[in-house]
Amino acid sequence: MDAVDVARWQFAITTVYHFLFVPITIGMSLIVAIFHTQWLRTRNPEYLRLTKFYGKLFIINFALGLVTGIVQEFQFGMNWSDYSRFVGDIFGAPLAFEALLAFFLESTFIGIWVFGWGRIPEKLHAACMWLVHIGTVLSAYFILAANSFMQNPVGYRFNPETGRAEMADFMAVLTNKVQLVTFPHVIFSAYMVGGAVVMGVGLWLMRKHATTDDEPMYRKATRFGAIFALVASLGVIVTGDIQGKIMTEVQPMKMAAAEGLYETTTNAPFSVLSIGSLDGSEATRIIEIPGLLSFLGTGTWDGEVEGINELRVSERAMAEKVAEQYGPEVAALVLVDDYTPMIPLAYWSFRFMMGLGFATMAAAAATLWAMRKNRVPHGSVWTWVAILTPLAPVFANSWGWIFTEAGRQPWIVYGLMTTSTGVSPSVSATEVWVSMIAYTLVYAVLAVIEIKLFLTYVRRGADPFEDPADHADADEDAPLQFAY
Amino acid sequence: MDYALIWFGLIGLLWAGYLVLEGFDFGVGALLPVLGKGTSDADSEKRRRVMLNTIGPHWDGNEVWLLTAGGATFAAFPEWYATMFSAFYLPLLILLVALIVRNMGFEYRGKRDDDTWRARWDMAIIGGSIVAPLLVGVALTNVVRGVPLDADSEFVGNLFTLLNPMSLLGGLVVLGLSLTHGAFFLALKTTGDIRRDARTLGTTLGLVTAGLAVVLLLWLGLTQGTLWSWITTAIVAVSLLAAIYANVKEREGWAFIGTAVTFASAVATYFLTLYPNVMPTTLADGTSLTLENASSSEMTLKIMTVAALVFTPIVLLYTAWTYWTFRKRLGTQHMPAPVSVK
DSSP states (O other), X not given: OOHHHHHHHHHHHHHHHHHHHHHHHHHHHHHHHHHHHHHHHHOOHHHHHHXXXXXXXXXXXXXXXXXXXXXXXXXXXXXXXHHHHHHHHHHHHHHHHIXXXXXXXXXXXXXXXXXXXXXXXXXXXXXXXXXXXHHHHHHHXXXXXXXXXXXXXXXXXXXXXXXXXXXXXXXXXXXXXXXHHHHHHHHHHHHHHXXXXXXXXXXXXXXXXXXXXXXXXXHHHHHHHHHHHHXXXXXHHHHHHHHHHHHHHHOHHHHHHXXXXXXXXXXXXXXXXXXXXXXXXXXXXXXXXXXXXXXXXXXXXXXXXXXXXXXXXXXXXXXXXHHHHHOHHHHXXXXXXXXXXXXXXXXXXXXXXXXXXXXXXXXXXHHHHHTGGGOOOOSTHHHHHHHHHHHHHHHHHHHHHHHHHHTTTTEXXXXXXXXXXXXXXXXXXXXXXXXXXXXXXXXXHHHHHHHHHHHHHHHHOOOOOOXXXXXXXXXXXXXXXXXX | OOXXXXXXXXXXXXXXXXXXXXXXXXXXXXXXXXXXXXXXXXXXXXXXXXXXXXXXXXXXXXXXHHHHHHHHHHHHOHHHXXXXXXXXXXXXXXXXXXXXXXXXXXXXXXXXXXXXXXXXXXXXXXXXXHHHHHHHHHHHHHHHHOBOBOTTSOBOXXXXXXXXXXXXXXXXXXXXXXXXXXXXXXXXXXXXXXXXXXXXXHHHHHHHHHHHHHHHHHHHHHHHOOHHHHHHHHHHHHHHHXXXXXXXXXXXXXXXXXXXXXXXXXXXXXXXXXXXXXXXXOSTTOOOEEHHHHOOOHHHHHHXXXXXXXXXXXHHHHHHHHHHXXXXXXXXXXXXXXXXXX
16 A cells, blocks of 8 residues: 555544544533523433433543544644645635634533532533533534535635635635535434444443332433434434535535446436445446435435446546636646546445445434333334334445545545545655554554443432532532542 | 844743743653652552643643644744754654653553553653653753754754753753652642652752753853843743752642743743754854845745734633642542452
């Protein structure tokens, strides 16, 4: 593998790993904030116990999301310096905004929330978790705006003097039509993850505590998580549908690759699975739904969906036009032999994303049904529902990103710069290998520790009720309510 | 208005903010084996917990200053960001790994009541807290001193080019200042034995650091200094000596402010020495990166300036509030029983 390949693997590994934790952080921060607020409103001790319990799980997860995020920000300059040079004028601004508006908010208020029990006024304390949540959402907004620029570059002009893309309209970058649908799609997906984690953990503990006084509390959490995930999944479907149509418009190749559709077709079918090579020679589709791909892409069942073969030609024509307009330097950035992403990866990642998403929805609905009228779902299948429900949407998110990013190849910025030209010229393949091995090892060790710790705290369950207000007026030398 | 100059200044401020703030939590982490050593194992553990809890609510926010400095460099000086981060590839990798294990140490150390578990995370915290400031110092000194950039301003050196004597000394100075700053912070934020021990150690650390810093800044000043950088160099010297004096006189607040000023004026010295370059080349036929040829378009810089003017005061306000909220001194009596999970 040369430096480009290793750098791509490294970006894929570090990003997917980082994004295992991000949706949990976004989703759970909102649910913890809601529990905390419910405690203040109702003074029902169950809510305080749930707040602290899920709060701890949240923090165990937050820590890893944060540290892996630092790597992401540095990686553009380290591994993709020519990319950073070419689009830094536009791409850097949302990143700087993200740090200034979102990272400070999250990091500062998580510190206050964790250490603030009994130290600050109650309402302010609960507000801290809301601010953490707002921080995570803002963070998602800015990083997705940056990513949407890579999917559908807008608001820039090419400056022949500096040889780079420069900002022409920042509002256009922030309101990119790809961004306007990607952002809600990602946020709803994150809420689905948060709901599924709260539900899965709650379900596990509800079954475990079926005969204790804690059963109603865990039931409450399970029900809340399941409803939360269900509602969010409706948002995911609606936004995903719109996103498919916008994607068909701005990056038709990605959607054609999602079905492995080689020839332009009207009433294009969608296959649930397929056997075969997907290289256009032969593939046996299993359960083909006629017209569904056309509907996903265009909104009508007999809409025309362009095939990969035609799109190869039209992307080359697009690249040649750019090359002609801006001269040889830019031509080197846009002209490659083949404008086709890796079809099997696009095809399968798209299906894994949707399949796991629908599985989550089904599990949440089934759990609610099984819990009706104070029933405790019995039978070992529910143990598996409890364990797998949180994992399914997490991996649905991963596959969604793999689809989005892999489906854009060979472009790093669609129509403007190919991935292989973005890599750092001064960094050797050996250096990238060293860092990839280092990250992979460190990440693997941390994953094992994180999962073990998370499960330890799940098994332990919620602590007994302790009213934080009782400590507030205690003497100066009372022990802290939270300490490392 | 010269927006590139404004952003050069703001990035300087972000680095100053980063070192002033994370400097003390680096120091606290690195001093864990020294000041966290008590009369018995149980006492040592309590002392370590007190130390870690003084920075508990703050270190996470402190680290964002580094991310913001990185993001601001990316947006305001893409060429600088791209060249610097790819040139310092391996040191940055080590820095990132150090920050990762250290942060995980803070978060996870107290999550189980298990001596082996704690001892391992202590190693992560201590190692990370020593390596990180060392590498930040090496990197910043290399930026000011210059690195081999070719005619296209592309880095052509290797890892050993970066490990030159001046940069290594720069690393030691940043580490030394962090340790001193951390000791003064502990003296300010704790009660009992730790407070006394931190004060005593702080004086020694301060004097050693002052010696190293004088050599570094004279070296840098004599080779690349300007009038303004000599003025800030003088402030570095005066504030560090004043901080040590305040510490000896048991004026802990002033001592801490003193080392904060030292860090800030040291960064100012670096940036004043650097100007009008952002990354000078050491090659005769190379091209230095300057404010002019490395910066973003005026439109990007303008947008960023507006954002910085609006949001920086807000960030400073709530950051200040956290320090006010957690202003109480901590002692071993404040430590609750460890969390026991199996």
